[in-house]
């Protein structure tokens with residue numbers, strides 16, 4: 001049984017950047033539905049129940065039933081992506097990356113500010129619903145990407161592991177920001193906890 005991440009903050013604590021009503025609906029309805037749909041799909045696929053979500057998403061081709069494969073892709077992605085997203089947010093997190101991650105960011109993007117600008121641009125320019133990502137490969141090299149729908153870097157080439165994500169589905173911001181996706185992305189950085197991203201980077205390195 002896959003379970004939603006337990007939040008370390010209350011729905012209203014990311015105010016004014018992310019509003020309480022959006023959190024309630026986003027975590028309590030959207031994410032909950034992806035999770036229960038994923039569990040229902042896994043129940044129909046005996047081989048999958050022992051696997052981690054990462055293993056499942058990296059090896060979707062082994063699911064021969066097309067409808068089931070699509071259900072796993074959409075709901076498994078929705079489950080995983082939101083666990084990552086809600087897990088890196090915090091009302092009082094670290095405002096800057098540190099250690100090996102910071103060093104790698106500067107090596108790759110020249111500055112933290114430049115990384116944020118590039119990742120924001122990827123999020124703003126994603127047409128329709130999707131996500132923007134910062135991922136690492138096995139060697140610790142960083143990569144920015146964006147994906148449609150609930151796809152994620154596990155489904156891309158190169159054995160990437162995502163360490164930071166921005167949800168740009170309208171349900172992530174429309175109640176407060178309406179059509180102003182760029183304003184939501186600006187606000188996102190205010191509640192991103194870089195210590196969580198640091199930890200994901202350390203854990204992903206092999």
Ligand code: MN3
Nearest residue numbers: 030167169172
């Ligand atoms: Mn969402």
